[in-house]
Structure formats: C-alpha cells, structure tokens
Amino acid sequence: MNTETSQNPFPTSGEQSQGSSSTGLNGDVNRVRKVAQSLHEAVDTLEQKIGVSSERVMDMTDEYGNMARDQVRANPLAALGVAFAAGYVFAKIFGR
Numbered sequence: 001m002n003t004e005t006s007q008n009p010f011p012t013s014g015e016q017s018q019g020s021s022s023t024g025l026n027g028d029v030n031r032v033r034k035v036a037q038s039l040h041e042a043v044d045t046l047e048q049k050i051g052v053s054s055e056r057v058m059d060m061t062d063e064y065g066n067m068a069r070d071q072v073r074a075n076p077l078a079a080l081g082v083a084f085a086a087g088y089v090f091a092k093i094f095g096r
Contacts, residue, residue: 072079
C-alpha cells in the first residue's frame with residue numbers, strides 16, 4: 001500500500017482525536033454539528049412561541065363560546081332568528 005491509500009478517508013472518533021486539526025473532514029463535521037445545534041435551538045424557540053399562542057387562542061375560543069351561550073340563553077328567539085337567517089343566506093350562496 002502506498003501512503004495515499006493507507007490513510008482512512010472516513011476516520012473514526014479515535015482517529016479524529018489524534019489529528020485534531022479543524023481542516024478537512026473534522027472541520028466539516030464540526031460545522032455541521034454547530035448548524036444542527038443552532039437549528040435545534042431555533043426549533044425549540046419556535047415550539048415554545050407556538051405553544052403560548054395556541055394557549056391564547058384556546059382561551060379566546062372558550063371565552064367567546066361562553067359569551068355566545070350566555071347570549072343564546074338570554075335571547076333564545078333572537079338566536080333562532082339569526083341562525084335561520086344565516087342558514088338562508090348560505091343556502092342561497094351555495095345554490096341549495
């Protein structure tokens with residue numbers, strides 16, 4: 001074997017620690033790890049923001065649902081009239 005083929009083109013972790021230069025394959029692996037770590041942190045941050053936003057939306061839907069129930073209980077005939085009118089409009093729009 002000559003010197004070019006005696007070196008492993010895919011070094012193991014033991015071989016990587018012997019040649020600890022940041023060039024070549026080692027540098028690429030380190031860059032990929034840094035990018036993966038920063039992407040993972042970004043995904044975690046986004047997940048937290050979405051979780052908080054979804055909680056707000058759920059709270060709002062509960063609040064408006066309770067308000068609608070209270071209005072229907074207070075004015076049942078008006079609620080029936082609004083429901084009939086909405087059904088009539090949808091039927092005219094969608095041709096049924």
